[in-house]
Amino acid sequence: MLEHKERLRKLRAELKKRSLGSILVTNETNVRYLSGFRGGDSFIIITPDSQFFLTDSRYTEEAGDSIGGFTIVEVTTSIYDSLSGIVKKSRIKKIGFESMNIPYEVAGKLAGCIRPAKLVTTKNIIENLRAVKDSKEIEAVKRSVNVTKRVLKNIAERIRPGVSERSISDSIECEFIRHGARIAFETITACGKNCSKPHAHATKERIASNDVVMLDMGCRLDFYNSDITRVFFIGKVKDKIKEIYNIVRSAQAAAIEKIRPGIKISEIDFAGRGYIERKGYGRFFGHSLGHGIGMDVHEEPSISKRNNNLLRSGMIFTIEPAIYLPKFGGVRIEDMVLVTDKGCEILTR
Amino acid sequence: MLEHKERLRKLRAELKKRSLGSILVTNETNVRYLSGFRGGDSFIIITPDSQFFLTDSRYTEEAGDSIGGFTIVEVTTSIYDSLSGIVKKSRIKKIGFESMNIPYEVAGKLAGCIRPAKLVTTKNIIENLRAVKDSKEIEAVKRSVNVTKRVLKNIAERIRPGVSERSISDSIECEFIRHGARIAFETITACGKNCSKPHAHATKERIASNDVVMLDMGCRLDFYNSDITRVFFIGKVKDKIKEIYNIVRSAQAAAIEKIRPGIKISEIDFAGRGYIERKGYGRFFGHSLGHGIGMDVHEEPSISKRNNNLLRSGMIFTIEPAIYLPKFGGVRIEDMVLVTDKGCEILTR
Numbered sequence: 043m044l045e046h047k048e049r050l051r052k053l054r055a056e057l058k059k060r061s062l063g064s065i066l067v068t069n070e071t072n073v074r075y076l077s078g079f080r081g082g083d084s085f086i087i088i089t090p091d092s093q094f095f096l097t098d099s100r101y102t103e104e105a106g107d108s109i110g111g112f113t114i115v116e117v118t119t120s121i122y123d124s125l126s127g128i129v130k131k132s133r134i135k136k137i138g139f140e141s142m143n144i145p146y147e148v149a150g151k152l153a154g155c156i157r158p159a160k161l162v163t164t165k166n167i168i169e170n171l172r173a174v175k176d177s178k179e180i181e182a183v184k185r186s187v188n189v190t191k192r193v194l195k196n197i198a199e200r201i202r203p204g205v206s207e208r209s210i211s212d213s214i215e216c217e218f219i220r221h222g223a224r225i226a227f228e229t230i231t232a233c234g235k236n237c238s239k240p241h242a243h244a245t246k247e248r249i250a251s252n253d254v255v256m257l258d259m260g261c262r263l264d265f266y267n268s269d270i271t272r273v274f275f276i277g278k279v280k281d282k283i284k285e286i287y288n289i290v291r292s293a294q295a296a297a298i299e300k301i302r303p304g305i306k307i308s309e310i311d312f313a314g315r316g317y318i319e320r321k322g323y324g325r326f327f328g329h330s331l332g333h334g335i336g337m338d339v340h341e342e343p344s345i346s347k348r349n350n351n352l353l354r355s356g357m358i359f360t361i362e363p364a365i366y367l368p369k370f371g372g373v374r375i376e377d378m379v380l381v382t383d384k385g386c387e388i389l390t391r
Numbered sequence: 392m393l394e395h396k397e398r399l400r401k402l403r404a405e406l407k408k409r410s411l412g413s414i415l416v417t418n419e420t421n422v423r424y425l426s427g428f429r430g431g432d433s434f435i436i437i438t439p440d441s442q443f444f445l446t447d448s449r450y451t452e453e454a455g456d457s458i459g460g461f462t463i464v465e466v467t468t469s470i471y472d473s474l475s476g477i478v479k480k481s482r483i484k485k486i487g488f489e490s491m492n493i494p495y496e497v498a499g500k501l502a503g504c505i506r507p508a509k510l511v512t513t514k515n516i517i518e519n520l521r522a523v524k525d526s527k528e529i530e531a532v533k534r535s536v537n538v539t540k541r542v543l544k545n546i547a548e549r550i551r552p553g554v555s556e557r558s559i560s561d562s563i564e565c566e567f568i569r570h571g572a573r574i575a576f577e578t579i580t581a582c583g584k585n586c587s588k589p590h591a592h593a594t595k596e597r598i599a600s601n602d603v604v605m606l607d608m609g610c611r612l613d614f615y616n617s618d619i620t621r622v623f624f625i626g627k628v629k630d631k632i633k634e635i636y637n638i639v640r641s642a643q644a645a646a647i648e649k650i651r652p653g654i655k656i657s658e659i660d661f662a663g664r665g666y667i668e669r670k671g672y673g674r675f676f677g678h679s680l681g682h683g684i685g686m687d688v689h690e691e692p693s694i695s696k697r698n699n700n701l702l703r704s705g706m707i708f709t710i711e712p713a714i715y716l717p718k719f720g721g722v723r724i725e726d727m728v729l730v731t732d733k734g735c736e737i738l739t740r
Contacts, residue, residue: 081590099677100589103717118677141496146488147514149495165496208571215573216565222557224564240449241430328448368452 043110045178049076049171050111053088056167057138063090065138065164066125066152071337072140072168074265077109085121086112089132096124122155129156138164166342173334173342174356180380182266183336183358186223187378187389189261190268193217201274203251207231211244214259223261226269226339230258237273237372240329240364252277254371260339267339269360270390271376286323286365287373293317293363294375297331301379301386307349314363315347323365326372332360335378357381358389392459394527398425398520399460402437405516406487412439414487414513415474415501420686421489421517423614426458434470435461438481445473471504478505487513515691522683522691523705529729531615532685532707535572536727536738538610539617542566550623552600556580560593563608572610575618575688579607586622586721589678589713601626603720609688616688618709619739620725635672635714636722642666642712643724646680650728650735656698663712664696672714675721681709684727706730707738 053076057065067073067086076086077095081104084097095112097105102116117124129137137156139149141163153161175183197214211229218225232242233249237256249255253276260269273287297314311331318327332345335358343349345359357380364374377390402425406414416422416435425435426444430453433446444461446454451465466473478486486505488498490512502510524532546563560578567574581591582598586605598604602625609618622636646663660680667676681694684707692698694708706729713723727738 080592099715103715104588104590104592139495142494144495145491146493146495146498147490147512163496212568212571215568219561219564222561239453241453243429243453366448366452 043078045176046076046078046109047111048176050088050093052171053168054090056171057088060138060164060167062136062138062162062164064088064132064134064136065140065167067140067168069140069143069168071341072143072172075168075172075337077112079105079109080265081105087125087128087137089134092132094128096121122151125152126155129159134159136160136162138162138167140168141165169342172336174354175336175358175380176356179266179336180356180358182264183268183378183380184389186226186261186263186266186268187270189218189221189223189263190259190270191390193221193261194257194259194270194272197257198272198274201249201255201276203249203253203276206246206248207233207236207244208246210255210257214257218261221261221263223263226260226262226267230256230271232256235369235371237374238366238368238370240366240372240374249276252279254279254283254373256372256374258374258376262339265337267335267337268390269335269339269376269378271362271374273373273375280371282367283371283373286367287375289318289321289323290363290365290373290375294361294377297361297363298377298379298386298388301353301381302384303353303355303381305353307343307345307351307353308347310345310353310361311347311349314361318363318365326365326367327363328366329364332362332376334359353381355381355383392427394525395425395427395458396460397525399437399442401520402517403439405520406437409487409513409516411485411487411511411513413437413481413483413485414489414516416489416517418489418492418517420690421492421521424517424521424686426461428454428458429614430454436474436477436486438483441481443477445470471500474501475504478508483508485509485511487511487516489517490514518691521685523703524685524707524729525705528615528685529705529707531613532617532727532729533738535575535610535612535615535617536619538567538570538572538612539608539619540739542570542610543606543608543619543621546606547621547623550598550604550625552598552602552625555595555597556582556585556593557595559604559606563606567610570610570612572612575609575611575616579605579620581605584718584720587715587717587719589715589721589723598625601628603628603632603722605721605723607723607725611688614686616684616686617739618684618688618725618727620711620723622722622724629720631716632720632722635716636724638667638670638672639712639714639722639724643710643726646710646712647726647728647735647737650702650730651733652702652704652730654702656692656694656700656702657696659694659702659710660696660698663710667712667714675714675716676712677715678713681711681725683708702730704730704732 258271330346362376366372607620679695711725715721
């Protein structure tokens with residue numbers, strides 16, 4: 043519970059910077075981050091001197107048992123009534139809400155029901171706190187990575203001609219369960235031409251001889267995610283595939299070399315993408331270079347050319363350059379890195 | 392693809408009723424319902440005479456291969472630019488958006504970027520179409536139900552003293568994978584006192600002799616979901632548990648008896664809840680009586696006392712009365728029903 047106290051303290055400091063005393067937290071992951079609650083459909087209201095945990099009858103008992111330091115409020119009629127009750131009782135004049143999370147329709151109703159108090163947009167306050175992991179979180183991510191690595195190692199032995207994409211995905215997902223984990227996202231197993239689709243769905247297609255197989259897999263263990271992409275060559279593959287494989291690998295190395303606290307995040311994307319562009323494949327790499335990962339598979343920081351925020355020690359994200367050649371094939375290599383005080387640690391090697 | 396054409400036709404008729412020619416569809420399930428697309432992060436724009444499918448480079452090739460009848464637009468910079476481009480080119484003056492789906496922040500930006508065209512709120516238009524299943528969907532739901540029934544039958548044989556909640560949930564989830572399906576939601580396996588938590592998480596706790604075990608499980612197969620809750624008595628259980636079990640069973644029967652096209656949906660909730668209230672357990676049943684199920688696990692219609700819409704043939708939903716006694720235990724029984732022309736068919740028996 044200590045870490046939750048520290049998170050609330052940091053959140054209140056951020057609110058103060060924005061001249062906001064109170065905030066309504068609705069994003070499920072943010073609610074979990076602040077409270078440790080394992081269920082869903084619950085909300086948090088932070089005021090300068092109290093914190094309320096709003097849930098319904100499905101979760102009241104669990105919330106009472108599992109989270110500390112919050113006043114638990116059972117929502118009986120609607121979130122609107124509960125919120126307006128707390129706003130009145132706590133004499134809140136202005137309360138922030140997560141404007142990237144609450145639907146337009148709901149925000150309008152919330153604003154109406156708390157009048158004359160004001161509902162104020164906020165964006166990414168908690169997401170930005172979550173981007174920098176504390177030591178317990180780093181350990182949790184590493185445990186999740188270790189399960190994925192172990193399963194990847196076991197599965198690698200089963201990748202051979204005649205085996206279908208789908209049966210590989212199935213085996214991976216069962217293996218995760220056996221390790222007490224669950225998939226973090228739909229496992230991607232793609233062979234041959236299917237590798238040109240960045241988010242291919244595993245089909246009944248079978249691995250051929252002299253084929254390429256791409257696995258993009260990751261698990262969620264105790265709410266922390268991992269995400270790795272590897273490419274396997276079965277026998278002799280086409281020269282073109284080898285060529286793009288080497289380019290992608292070098293692009294990844296160029297990006298990882300840049301990583302240290304204080305640089306602009308966009309510089310990492312430029313380094314990886316620049317390498318691929320110089321080799322003439324820029325237009326075959328459409329997505330961003332990577333994404334933060336932790337309690338969500340995709341979270342802050344986005345490793346994109348538009349993110350000019352500064353890199354900070356404790357951030358964890360993927361580096362996943364790729365080249366996709368439509369109707370031909372593709373290669374993506376994805377690793378997870380942790381920013382350290384001096385550079386970075388590759389978590390997935 | 393025929394069914395998608397029919398769905399688009401119905402959607403356009405609904406839009407016309409609201410004096411709207413165009414709509415931006417962002418809800419992932421609604422996008423899939425209208426197009427058959429299996430991926431994510433994609434959007435549809437319907438105008439009176441065209442339909443556009445907006446996706447990014449991760450999905451362009453897949454969209455081209457798998458969906459028909461749409462003009463595919465690759466989003467290169469942002470959804471804002473792509474939308475405003477189409478609005479201009481198609482001379483749209485007014486376009487609806489799904490105001491329960493788009494975050495407040497995004498709706499504001501969208502409204503700004505399409506000016507002078509107007510962005511208009513809409514609610515549940517496609518969700519209400521989806522509530523009434525066509526014959527192909529009914530077959531898909533039945534296939535999903537059959538997998539859950541088969542796995543339930545296999546698992547039932549393994550429920551005995553000494554087995555942990557978690558190992559049962561694990562086995563269920565692996566069995567689903569073996570049947571080519573995936574879990575529709577986190578499997579609930581609860582024994583003894585844990586049954587008082589409607590959404591309990593499976594723990595390491597082991598089944599005792601003379602124990603109660605509650606399983607709430609369901610799979611997703613080809614994008615259609617199933618959802619069943621069963622209670623198992625291991626040996627001799629407490630009289631109180633037997634008592635509430637019988638009440639819950641009778642409450643479910645009373646609710647199911649009401650089901651036929653044309654009645655108010657709230658009447659079903661009243662019938663089930665009323666029975667429990669008359670037996671003196673009303674305050675121990677906090678959630679609504681059931682929920683629509685199809686491409687989403689929870690969808691329209693909500694079987695609640697506040698839903699005064701009329702029941703229609705082709706609707707599929709759960710009926711799941713329950714009694715939860717805090718720190719003591721609980722019973723929920725959940726079945727899925729299909730509304731037929733004359734009454735209903737119980738899909739999960």
